[in-house]
Amino acid sequence: METVNALVQGFASAITVGNLLWCFVGCALGTAVGVLPGIGPAVAVAMLLPITAKVDVTASMIFFAGIYYGAMYGGSTTSILLNTPGETATMVTAMEGNKMAKSGRAGAALATAAIGSFVAGTIATVIVTLFAPWVADFAVKLGPPEYFMLMVLAFTTVSAVLGKSTLRGMTALFLGLAIGCIGLDQISGQPRYTMGKAELMDGIEIVLVAVGLFAVAEVMYAALFEGRTVESQNRMSKVHMTGRDWKRSVPAWLRGTAIGTPFGCIPAGGTEIPTFLSYATEKKLAKPENLEEFGKTGAIEGVAGPEAANNATVTAALIPLLTLGIPTSNTTAILLGAFQNYGIQPGPQLFTTSAALVWALIASLYIGNLMLLVLNLPMVGLWVKLLKIPKPQLYAGILIFATVGAYGMRQSAFDLFLLYAIGVLGVLMRRFDFPTAPVVVGMILGPLAEAQMRNAVSIGEGSFAVFVQRPMSLTLIIIVLAVLILPRVMKRRAAKLAAG
């Protein structure tokens, strides 16, 4: 009952003209950046972080949240219509969606993606509504050792995703931690790695790292390596689903939501695993007559399931962000940065100290999902036109917005040189297949984790044994080790089985 009251209050503050407008602009902008290649929600939010200096906290968080999940809707449009070689983020949707589009069913694929995103987003928001206050109540009881281990868990899962090189993930994570060290130490006030430069005393802004790694690096990479890459676009067809499409999509949406939501709730990053799991499930459960379509003419459940799983994960990821203050992706890391700009630290206290803000934000998720359904179903043709912007102009234009974000934050031309250097670093990372998300998560979460660790060790009177003496923290250590070791053991066993 308490939750319902709080949610009603939340709706009351989200349905003001101003906040509705912010929500709408956020959703529209999110869809646009999702559709446009070369720029994603993390960069879009990062570039707009300077507005936190002027805009009211509720309005700007509603705005950023709109960009955050709007981009998920827009992203599927691009992956269905554009045959982009080597795009991994929405790979699973692209597998079947592209095939459907090629066989003249682009409209049905777009429809199932949009409606599935809406269904999954709404169900996951209900789960956030019911579940987040409960997690917050529980999280209040956690002490610094448990928090530290939760953050270590987040670090581990972000940098050691299945099948990818753990070595390069770790390298990226520790680069992020190193960047996070720059500036004044928050506990002792000692300057670290400032090299006597006043500009480095406050540390390096998250905007710079995110915009440098994602936007500037993307532009440089396109200029260096991808100038001659030719993309072809699939033909649009009428956005419409037949009765048979509905019958096949609805169960896939629900299964996708059921798979995606738990993955978002735990502080373990990435949408790759839930979307792949959902795809595998749909393929396994498909009726023989539908199974033939997988990988050939395109099976609609192969789009519906993963899209729903993706949106459910992304929405549910707000639970660890809001209740524990632990981001599990690039974009949530930057949202955490936005909260910090207002002097608000997400965590269990957020639901008591900033209840009005949290509930307005959650209410706006319901409203935003509805807006996005309208923006993406009848108006999808409008967004498709964005794909016509020629690449040179699009990428060069991105640099102008990058400048606004990087310069607007601190009004320092020094930051623009730093932006360039980070962009070059991003190109190297991309060329040599280093993941970039761990850098951003490490940089944002690093200082928080360090503070928790130092507090924990002082609780243990100077001894690190405190981490294994407390049952909850010990459990988390075991989970972290399992995440690191189990996939390897299983791989080895699978290889052995295959061999003999």
Add this chain to the structure above:
Amino acid sequence: MTQQALNPWPQTLVGAGVLLIGLALAAGALAIPGDAGYGGVGPNFLPWAVAVVLTLCGAWIVWEARTGGFRQMDEPSGDAAYWPAFIWVSAGLLANAALITAIGFILSCTLCYVLAVQGLRRAAGQAGANSPRAWATDVFTGAVISAPVYWMFTQFLGINLPGLTSTGWL
């Protein structure tokens, strides 16, 4: 891993770079006092941990590069590097950084846009990139993007961006 088989040096250099960053961080960590106060962990603990891990990672990457190349490596997308485009884009970004406070956001960003778009046009192999018409279009487009962005952020959102004049419009 065909590229790697031909030439192990780029990957080796990347590993060496990581190794050097690790060592540089260790050198920097020497300058941070370790006074831990009440806890057992001082402000130099994390820097040392990061320095040690990055140095080890660097060494490991070098080892991978020398013994058959990076493991679990996705082939990077795109073709061979086209350096002229990179130089154009770099020139745009660096000119922007150097000039923004002197000539203001609109002019500086227009310049950055023009240089970058010229580089990208060349990368795409557009024959007419150097024609006066393309240059004129690019200058016009750059200004048409930069100016409204400047006005929107300075006038409506109250963010300070440098102008050539103090009118807030240029």
